[in-house]
Each structure stands twice: as structure tokens, then as C-alpha cells.
Amino acid sequence: MSEIKRVGVLGCGLMGSGIAQVAAAAGYETLVRDVAQPILDRAKAGIGQSLAKFVEKGKLQPVDREAALKRLNFTTTTADLKPCDIVIEAVTEDLEVKNALWKELDARCGPGTIFASNTSSLTIAAMAAATRRPDRFVGLHFFNPVPLMQLVEVVKTVTTSGETFSRAYAFAKSLGKEPVAAKDNSGFIVNLLLVPYLLDAIRALEHGVASVPDIDKAMQLGCGYPMGPLTLLDFVGLDTTYRIAEIMFAEYKDQKYAPPPLLKRMVLAGMSGKKSGKGFYDYSVNPPAVSSLGL
Numbered sequence: 001m002s003e004i005k006r007v008g009v010l011g012c013g014l015m016g017s018g019i020a021q022v023a024a025a026a027g028y029e030t031l032v033r034d035v036a037q038p039i040l041d042r043a044k045a046g047i048g049q050s051l052a053k054f055v056e057k058g059k060l061q062p063v064d065r066e067a068a069l070k071r072l073n074f075t076t077t078t079a080d081l082k083p084c085d086i087v088i089e090a091v092t093e094d095l096e097v098k099n100a101l102w103k104e105l106d107a108r109c110g111p112g113t114i115f116a117s118n119t120s121s122l123t124i125a126a127m128a129a130a131t132r133r134p135d136r137f138v139g140l141h142f143f144n145p146v147p148l149m150q151l152v153e154v155v156k157t158v159t160t161s162g163e164t165f166s167r168a169y170a171f172a173k174s175l176g177k178e179p180v181a182a183k184d185n186s187g188f189i190v191n192l193l194l195v196p197y198l199l200d201a202i203r204a205l206e207h208g209v210a211s212v213p214d215i216d217k218a219m220q221l222g223c224g225y226p227m228g229p230l231t232l233l234d235f236v237g238l239d240t241t242y243r244i245a246e247i248m249f250a251e252y253k254d255q256k257y258a259p260p261p262l263l264k265r266m267v268l269a270g271m272s273g274k275k276s277g278k279g280f281y282d283y284s285v286n287p288p289a290v291s292s293l294g295l
């Protein structure tokens, strides 16, 4: 198989834009696809700002920022990803949405293109089976915020070839990340452990154990976590967390993955966390205030 030179990224929300940034910064020609131009424009501006922060901190030379931005291109047409050597998918956590894209790309990309999903909770098998390249399908699970988080879980499903896994693992390293190998179970390693913790923090709030800031403060100061769980939920996205919980609950039938009613109510109210301006905290004010949740 040929060397990886061109990277395609499907979706440029929180994760896709971060993945595109690190790929371009690592020297790959990177093409990002999302459904509408304003989404692409917002992602491009965000990547520019994040790279500028690295320059400000002396971690990146201005000339390297410019070069990374030049390697980044944006499109609303899936077919443009045809020449990519690897396509990393980071669209909404929904199997139907993801598989519709994989089927379309499978028909267009050459046999050498590796397909990689950044899914949080779906199995890689459920996507690989929708394509004619189940041996060239792998999981590459990045962490939020991608430019700062070191870890990538590299996931081999039952059909993934050894060569595809090795290439994906080496690719993650080439981005400056620390890969770990994980089995294709829903949630891989991190979300298997993290998701029940995050959902339990919402249950604690529902049961009146403590206030939003005190739950966060307790876990930050009591356990040394960089963020409290409710801040982290806002950061991950409450809509995404709700989908993850539903998928993991359907898979394991274990109450610890069941989405708490409060999470569902907040998602129904359009409170998706930081990206929508409101979640457990209200980000329309600086510093963010605690949201009124009718509790």
C-alpha cells in the first residue's frame, strides 16, 4: 500500500476540526468535508486561532502555522475526498448518518484508502460491515480538545487487517499522539470508564447531592481532575453524550450507561453545552454562570 500523504476528514465540528488541525500541522495535505459552507468557515477560523495560540506560546513557528493552514482545504462535496489515502470520520454520533457517508465514499475511493472512524461508542464492526473494505477499516479515537490531548485509541475490529492496524497506529504516532490499542467494544477503553462517571455526576445533581459548581469543585480538588464532570460534559457536548449513552445502554443493557432524564431534557431544550452557548453553565457571560435548570 502507498504511503499516507493525503488525509480526508468527514465533519468539522469539535472533533473533525481538531483532527484536521493536527493532520495539517503534521505535514499532511488535509481536506475537510462538512455539510455547509458556514460550518467550514467557522472551523477554518477556529483552527487558525488554535494554531495562533501555539505560536503565542512559542510551541509553533509562525511560518509553520502558515504552512499548516496552506495544507488545509475545505469542501461540501464528499466525492472530493476520493484521492485521500486515509479518511477519518468525525460526524454526528449516528450509525445511519455515518454509514450513508461510508457507503458513498466506498464507491468512490480507490482500494488503497483506509477508512477510520472517530466514533465514541459505536462499534467499528457496525461501520466496516457497510463497506466492501472491512479489512481496511479501523477505529482512530481522538480526545477533546484534539490539539492538546495526547491519546488516540487505535481499534482493530474482527475484520481489520494487521497491516491496516499497523498503518493507522503509525499514522497516529506521526501526528505526535500517543496511541494505545483497544478492542472493538462499545466505548473502547476510555469511554467504558468515563461515561458512567459523567452520567453519575448528572444523577448526583438530579438527586440533589450538591450544586453544579460543588460537584465540579469536588472532583477537581478531591481527585485532581483538570475539569469537573459537569464542565467536561459541557465541553464534550450534551447532545453527543446523550447519543453515546443511548448507544452504550443499548449495547450493554446496564443501567450505568442509561442517559439520565435531566440530560435528555437539556438536549431537548437545545442545551448542547459550550458549543451551543449553554449547558450546565451559561457561556453567554464571562465568566460562565451556572445555568438555571429548574431543579
Ligand code: CAA
Pocket (backbone or CB within 6 Å): 049, 050, 051, 053, 054, 057, 119, 120, 142, 143, 144, 145, 147, 148, 149, 190, 191, 194, 226, 227, 232, 236
Ligand atoms: N489550541 C491551542 N492551544 C490551546 C487551546 C487550543 N484549542 N486551548 C488551550 N490552549 C493552550 C492554552 O493557551 C494554555 O497554554 P499554556 O499552558 O502555555 O498557558 C494551555 O493550552 C492550557 O489551556 P488552559 O489553561 O486554558 O486550560 P487547562 O490548563 O485547563 O487545560 C485542558 C485545558 C487540556 C482541556 C484540560 O482542562 C483538560 O485536560 N481537560 C479534560 C479534557 C478531557 O478529559 N478530555 C477528554 C474528553 S472525553 C473524549 O474526548 C472522548 C469522547 O469520545 C467523548
Ligand code: NAD
Pocket (backbone or CB within 6 Å): 010, 011, 012, 013, 014, 015, 016, 033, 034, 035, 039, 089, 090, 091, 092, 093, 094, 097, 101, 118, 119, 120, 121, 141, 142, 143, 144, 235, 236, 237, 240, 244, 275
Ligand atoms: P459536533 O456536533 O461538534 O460535530 C459534528 C459535525 O458533523 C457537524 O459539524 C455536522 O455538520 C457534521 N455532519 C453531520 N452530518 C454530516 C455529513 N453527512 N457529512 C459531513 N459532516 C456531517 O460533534 P463532535 O463532538 O465533533 O463529534 C463527532 C464525532 O466524534 C462523534 O462520533 C463523536 O462521538 C466523536 N467524539 C466526540 C468527542 C467529544 O468530546 N465531543 C470526543 C471523541 C470522539
